[in-house]
Amino acid sequence: MANRGGDEELKLVEIAHSRAGDKGNILSLSLIPYKEKDYERLCQNVTPAAVKDHLKDIVKGEVIRYELPNIKALNFVCYQSLLGGVTTSLAMDTHGKTLSSALLEMKID
Amino acid sequence: MLKIGSGAGFSGDRIEPAELLLEHANLDYLVLECLAERTIALAQQRKLHDEKAGYDPLLEKRMRSLLPLLIENDVRLITNMGAANPIAAAEKTLEIAKELNLSCKVAAVTGDDVLNQIDLNSVPWEANHSISQFEPIISANAYLGIDAIIPALNSDANIIITGRVADPSLFLAPQVYHFGWSKEDYPKLGQGLITGHLLECSSQISGGYFSDTHKKEVPDLVNIGFPYATIAADGRAVISKVEGTGGLIDLRTVKEQLLYEIHDPTNYITPDVIADLSTVQIREIGKNQVEIMNGTGRERPKSLKVSVGYHAGYLGEGEISYAGSYALERAELAGEILKERLLMHFPDLRIDYIGLSSVHRTNFGNATIPYEIRLRAAGYHNSKQTAGLIGEEVEALYLNGPAAGGGARKKITESIGVLSTLIEREQVQPEVYIKEWLTGEAMKN
Numbered sequence: 340m341a342n343r344g345g346d347e348e349l350k351l352v353e354i355a356h357s358r359a360g361d362k363g364n365i366l367s368l369s370l371i372p373y374k375e376k377d378y379e380r381l382c383q384n385v386t387p388a389a390v391k392d393h394l395k396d397i398v399k400g401e402v403i404r405y406e407l408p409n410i411k412a413l414n415f416v417c418y419q420s421l422l423g424g425v426t427t428s429l430a431m432d433t434h435g436k437t438l439s440s441a442l443l444e445m446k447i448d
Numbered sequence: 449m450l451k452i453g454s455g456a457g458f459s460g461d462r463i464e465p466a467e468l469l470l471e472h473a474n475l476d477y478l479v480l481e482c483l484a485e486r487t488i489a490l491a492q493q494r495k496l497h498d499e500k501a502g503y504d505p506l507l508e509k510r511m512r513s514l515l516p517l518l519i520e521n522d523v524r525l526i527t528n529m530g531a532a533n534p535i536a537a538a539e540k541t542l543e544i545a546k547e548l549n550l551s552c553k554v555a556a557v558t559g560d561d562v563l564n565q566i567d568l569n570s571v572p573w574e575a576n577h578s579i580s581q582f583e584p585i586i587s588a589n590a591y592l593g594i595d596a597i598i599p600a601l602n603s604d605a606n607i608i609i610t611g612r613v614a615d616p617s618l619f620l621a622p623q624v625y626h627f628g629w630s631k632e633d634y635p636k637l638g639q640g641l642i643t644g645h646l647l648e649c650s651s652q653i654s655g656g657y658f659s660d661t662h663k664k665e666v667p668d669l670v671n672i673g674f675p676y677a678t679i680a681a682d683g684r685a686v687i688s689k690v691e692g693t694g695g696l697i698d699l700r701t702v703k704e705q706l707l708y709e710i711h712d713p714t715n716y717i718t719p720d721v722i723a724d725l726s727t728v729q730i731r732e733i734g735k736n737q738v739e740i741m742n743g744t745g746r747e748r749p750k751s752l753k754v755s756v757g758y759h760a761g762y763l764g765e766g767e768i769s770y771a772g773s774y775a776l777e778r779a780e781l782a783g784e785i786l787k788e789r790l791l792m793h794f795p796d797l798r799i800d801y802i803g804l805s806s807v808h809r810t811n812f813g814n815a816t817i818p819y820e821i822r823l824r825a826a827g828y829h830n831s832k833q834t835a836g837l838i839g840e841e842v843e844a845l846y847l848n849g850p851a852a853g854g855g856a857r858k859k860i861t862e863s864i865g866v867l868s869t870l871i872e873r874e875q876v877q878p879e880v881y882i883k884e885w886l887t888g889e890a891m892k893n
Contacts, residue, residue, distance in 0.1 A: 356664060356700060358657070360709030363574055363868065369707035371700065373663065396810035405713050409728060412703050416711045424574070427760050427865050429798040429826045431806045444812045 352443035355381060359439040366398070366420035366435050368442050370413040378411040384447035390415055393445040397438065415442070450626045452619055453676035455514070456480040456527075457650030459487060459504055463513055465651070465674035465693070470517035472690045473676045477622045478518065480510065480527035481615050481648050488612055489757025489864045491532035492587040502533030503540065503609075511544045518606060519550045526597065526618050530609040532587065534558055535881055537609045542885045551886045555605035557596050559878035560612040562871055563588040566754055572867035579756055579867060586864065587757040590871055593719025593748070594631070596878035597621035603882050612755070614718045619644030619677075627681050637721035638745020639683035642728060645716070646687060646705050646740065650674045653687060653705040654736075655695030668694025684741040686733065697736040706730075719752055721745035751870040760865035761828045764794075764835030766842025767802075768849075768856040771820035776801065778850035779821040785849055786825050789841050793834050794827030822855075828863065836860050 351357075351370070354377050360367040370385060372378050387402040394402075400418030407414065421435045422428040432438075453475045455466030459482040469475060482504050495502030504510075507529045518525050530537040538556035545552035566588045568580040579585065589612035598621055600608045610618070623629065623640040631637070646653050654675045655666040666672075673693025677685040687697055706725060710716060713725040723745040733739045770778045783799040790797050800806035802822035804815060825842055829835040839858020846856060 352660075353663075356660070356704065358704040358708055360707075362709060362711070363866075365711070367707070367709060367711060369704060369710075371703045371707075373700070393812075397808060405711075407707075407713055407726060409726060410703050410706065410730060412707060414707050414710060414713060424866075427828065427863060429763070429796065429828065430809075431800055431802070431824065437807050441808045441810075441812070444814075 348446050348448055350443065351385070351445045351447060355443065357439035357442050359436055361421055361424070361434045361436070364419055364421045364424040366417040366438055368415045368417065368439060370415065370442065372411060375411040378408070381413055382406060385413065385445070387415070390417070390442065390445070394420075394441060397441060450623060450679045451475045451676055452477045452479060452622055452647065452679065454479055454481070454647040454650045454674050456482050456510070457648060457652060458482065458484060459506060461650055463510060465672065466514055467517060468690050468693060469674055469676060470514065470521055470523055475521070475523045475676060476626070477524050477526060478514070479618045479647070480525065480529060481618055482506070483528040483531055483612065485755060485866050486757065486864045488531050488589050488755070489587040489866070492757065495532045500536045500539070503531050503537035504529035507537055507540060508544065511541050512548070515541070515545060515548060515550055515552065519552065524606055524608070526608045526622065528610045528613050528618060530556060530611045532561070532611065534609045534611050538881065538883060541607055541609065542883055545885050549887050552607060553603070553605045553882065553884040554607045554609065555600035555603055556881040557592070557600050557608065557610040557613070557878060558881065559596060559876055560589045560592050560610070561587070562590045562754055562876060565875050566756065566869060566871060570869050572756065572869045574867050579869065582758040582865065582867060585756060585758050588754055590752045590754045590876050591719055592752070592876070592878055593617045594621040594624055598625055600880045601625040603880065605882060614720070615648040616641045616644030616718060617720055619647050620720055623679060623683070634721050634746055635744040636683045638723040639741070639743035640679075641718055641721055641723045641745065642706070642725060642743035643677050643679060643683070643685040643740060646702065647675055647677055649705065649708065651695060652708065653701055654689045654697050655701060658696070658701055658704065664700065666696045670694060683743070684739065686737055686739050688737045697738055699730060699732055699738065702730050702738045702740070717749055719748065721748050751872055752876055754869050754871050756867040756869060758865050758867065760863040761830045762832045762835035763826065763828055763861040763863050764838035765824065765826045765859045765861070766839040766856065767822055767824045768842050768845055768853045769820060769822045770850070770853055772852070775819065775821045776804070776817055778852070779823045781850045782823050782845050782853060785845070786841055790825070790827065790838060793829060793837060797825065797827045800824040800826070832860060
């Protein structure tokens with residue numbers, strides 16, 4: 340094993356879970372570490388800019404990150420992300436409900 | 449202690465878990481949240497054709513199975529199954545009560561229909577031009593709050609049926625009524641509203657929509673139990689489910705649901721309070737028991753949100769499968785043919801290759817060519833007939849496209865668009881309509 344604990348690149352899916360929500364054309368994504376000690380690591384690595392870059396094929400607008408240290412969780416709000424929104428989108432997943440899985444594909448150091 | 453159960457989190461939700469809650473959870477209230485954003489516009493269209501229609505299509509089925517248990521266990525029901533026609537829903541419910549020989553008092557809450565009051569020249573949140581340009585407008589419904597529901601609770605109606613109400617307000621109203629909280633006690637209203645937000649999607653907090661089969665395993669999803677809250681006079685709530693049911697309630701399921709569809713956690717705007725989640729504390733106090741406390745809130749907004757439904761044309765779709773060697777190449781060839789045959793009618797025509805990148809519009813570099821590919825074409829048009837061309841051209845690929853396509857399907861869906869705007873609170877006048885049916889036996893007493 341070339342990788343050493345804590346230093347390897349890993350997918351968010353290994354350390355965190357997420358649920359997606361939709362309001363019109365706005366996507367919200369929670370990001371919750373399984374272990375509360377990983378909260379700081381997520382705060383440092385999963386910046387709004389990093390999320391915007393990772394989801395560049397999906398998110399066309401701004402990404403805002405809200406921190407909830409009280410429950411050790413992050414909440415991302417992504418504008419212009421649902422092809423117009425559930426009511427008129429041509430997408431397969433009009434709500435964007437599967438996009439939590441897209442966020443968890445992101446790799447961090 | 450007040451016990452409120454969540455018996456439905458969307459219009460198509462399962463019915464058995466609500467029955468189990470009524471039989472085993474010793475509830476005071478059962479809430480059924482059944483109204484999605486577009487549902488009311490669709491219901492309004494049904495009401496235009498038939499003045500006795502326009503309520504939730506599953507109302508009759510739910511009432512037939514739940515009414516006997518509600519009456520027997522003395523549980524009051526609060527539901528937004530009235531959709532575009534709460535009064536017709538109440539009449540139908542009484543009709544069922546008569547048939548089942550159950551004494552029953554039903555209250556219908558109206559006033560959310562503001563189609564005649566909204567300013568069509570105002571600009572909705574979703575666009576840069578006025579609402580009037582989104583013709584034809586089908587419906588406009590204000591999100592009512594506890595002010596509309598509490599008068600119905602003040603009657604001794606067993607069943608309270610509303611139209612459009614903010615989802616968590618369905619749960620906040622019985623808390624305010626039961627504990628006598630002041631409508632200016634915003635910290636308590638905030639905490640109570642957050643409890644409602646946690647419950648409003650039924651099993652999304654008790655292990656539904658959660659299992660990843662990997663790190664988040666959920667026991668016995670087949671028999672998943674729906675949640676209920678045991679609430680103290682200060683608003684502190686414990687979320688749990690009926691013992692022996694499937695599913696899971698722990699910090700992880702509660703955190704996911706707490707943030708579900710939330711934007712700024714300090715600024716969760718509802719008709720009753722601007723709730724603040726940033727102070728919430730949660731802890732596991734037993735198996736499948738999570739305590740929620742310390743949520744708070746600020747003064748309610750002066751205006752109410754209105755959802756405006758308009759006819760947005762027709763969605764035409766077609767699908768066809770290819771398999772075996774060169775399946776993707778043949779699907780792509782079919783996609784190119786469709787584009788050339790359809791682009792003149794559908795400049796935004798969408799072609800998806802299901803199995804590769806159709807859901808996320810990318811695969812993050814994880815692409816492996818699957819054995820089979822399903823092509824999907826989709827586009828909007830104002831004309832139903834033109835929208836149908838997409839399915840027709842996909843079907844025509846049988847004889848006029850690449851080799852060995854199969855399983856073609858075509859579909860046309862009428863599309864309802866939704867716009868959001870605001871209305872002054874004073875312009876909205878909620879009313880309660882009450883009607884009772886007593887069995888012969890009850891009348892003698």
